[in-house]
């Protein structure tokens with residue numbers, strides 16, 4: 208049965224990098240992958256065209272798709288929009304929420320060819336392979352009540368950090384199951400010494416643990432986790448945490464590798480439908496210059512093939528092709544280094560295609 | 564007029580490190596500093612003795628003091644206390660709240676003698692000198708409502724992230740004023756693309772900016788700030804942010820220096836009363852072994868002399884003494900390195916005293 212893929216280029220460098228990833232998808236089709244590929248607008252570009260960051264037509268296509276490939280959203284052009292509901296980010300958040308993409312998998316991997324690009328000492332990041340599992344449809348991102356209102360003669364801003372047992376259990380199970388397939392060490396990150404919501408988080412993780420006796424569960428406060436990531440990142444295998452802490456820690460972890468332009472991510476729902484996107488953002492400063500690194504988006508296609516389309520062999524081929532172009536010394540500007548050949552976005556796409 | 568100082572050793576390594584700092588205080592008295600020094604219990608040790616982490620007698624003494632020197636609180640012994648209100652951390656939070664210590668100043672400085680201890684490449688941290696101004700008596704740490712309750716047949720945990728205009732303005736002014744005395748670049752950290760409370764935060768910072776025309780104000784999302792701290796920390800001069808983000812970022816920034824055992828902090832209220840403490844925690848794993856690094860606590864005394872007691876010269880003397888013992892090659896275990904002499908907590912105190 209033909210599966211449906213929706214490509215959402217988004218804003219900034221989004222269109223440039225998804226264009227290269229789409230070429231890889233086409234090459235997969237040529238090798239027999241039975242998919243239909245469509246495109247739609249999201250984020251600032253959707254706002255410019257339709258007056259909202261997640262138009263109904265996009266959401267409908269997203270719901271009908273088996274998998275979604277997203278570039279990135281956002282940019283200074285829309286940062287001044289008074290109405291938060293119209294901002295590009297709401298397109299992304301709306302997709303996550305409406306599709307129930309509660310499980311965000313963010314690998315932080317150091318590519319051996321790029322270890323020297325890290326700001327950390329090479330020995331601390333060589334071979335680094337962390338997976339951060341971030342809850343993506345709850346927590347303070349979506350909690351009610353929220354807003355800005357007048358109280359006692361002055362304005363007050365407020366948001367609500369909230370998790371139910373079932374939300375925690377659901378993401379906890381994803382993390383425990385992934386841990387079983389990896390190094391079997393799961394670190395749950397919270398702030399249980401201050402926040403009640405994370406006391407419940409910790410309790411539920413503890414309650415689940417006996418069902419996964421082969422996984423060693425530990426707990427860490429978020430401030431300590433941020434420190435430990437900087438100090439000795441290889442101590443971690445898999446980390447699980449809520450939406451806000453996950454946002455911060457996964458970006459820090461990705462940056463540790465020195466090549467955030469290489470890192471894909473997956474956001475999954477309970478039926479295995481997934482949205483795949485690079486960890487980096489829309490990089491408005493380099494948009495349109497043809498120099499963005501398309502590899503994270505290309506590797507997001509590989510993740511999609513593995514997690515949503517049950518095509519692990521094609522996924523592995525893409526990953527191998529990316530490895531080969533790195534071995535051959537090709538680098539986009541963000542990962543450029545002495546003695547290597549700096550190439551454009553399109554040239555990088557060409558090279559991966561040639562190696563595929 | 565005799566000023567009052569309250570020393571709160573706290574838990575873990577707290578008593579060991581404050582003991583050394585108290586010797587320095589005594590040496591200051593010998594040099595003419597007119598202070599009375601008292602001690603009291605806080606945190607887990609107060610709970611063990613009085614059944615609560617912030618006994619009334621401690622709070623009364625704290626209120627009467629001109630300045631407070633705190634070791635650290637917390638430890639696994641009390642982590643299982645069901646009642647969050649009894650945990651050691653509540654002693655610390657109660658002090659902050661009851662004394663109105665809303666402005667937390669957390670420097671992240673790389674000592675030239677210790678630059679190689681950083682996990683970052685030396686050139687990225689050499690000469691690093693960041694100050695993080697963290698709001699300390701509001702935000703999600705204290706927001707109401709909070710708790711864990713039954714809703715629709717399951718338990719739900721919730722906390723409230725809330726700031727009023729006046730709270731934001733107050734910490735904003737502290738940050739702008741400090742920026743004027745430093746590099747004049749202030750970066751305000753928020754998550755204004757998702758959280759309403761931080762939209763208000765950003766607005767108030769923008770509103771204050773014209774009053775400080777010599778300070779260059781910028782804004783950064785918290786996830787990006789975590790990345791940028793890892794990637795290129797020297798881009799920052801002063802950062803200002805809320806309680807929770809400040810907790811995470813200041814610990815990450817402190818760890819970048821490679822010597823968190825060296826970093827003091829100050830928490831100030833509107834009348835200049837202050838609490839001073841090392842950035843590191845109670846380190847229960849090494850408590851009682853006599854190997855903890857007392858320098859952050861000793862440097863906290865220097866900060867106290869500067870910010871609360873108007874004794875900048877004594878402060879500078881202490882800082883110079885610490886510089887000298889480092890130059891002389893003395894190191895506690897946490898900052899030990901080849902060719903240097905590893906010393907105990909007490910030996911380090913001896914050395915600073917001798918150099919003072």
Ligand SMILES: CC(C)[C@H](C(=O)O)[C@@H](O)C(=O)O
Nearest residue numbers: 281296299300454756757786
């Ligand atoms: C763009 C923004 C809303 C988003 C988030 O905070 O989740 C991004 O930072 C991410 O991590 O995917």
Ligand SMILES: CC(C)[C@H](C(=O)O)[C@@H](O)C(=O)O
Nearest residue numbers: 400401430637652655656810
């Ligand atoms: C002990 C804890 C409550 C405290 C905090 O989160 O504020 C600590 O981490 C700190 O940063 O001083």
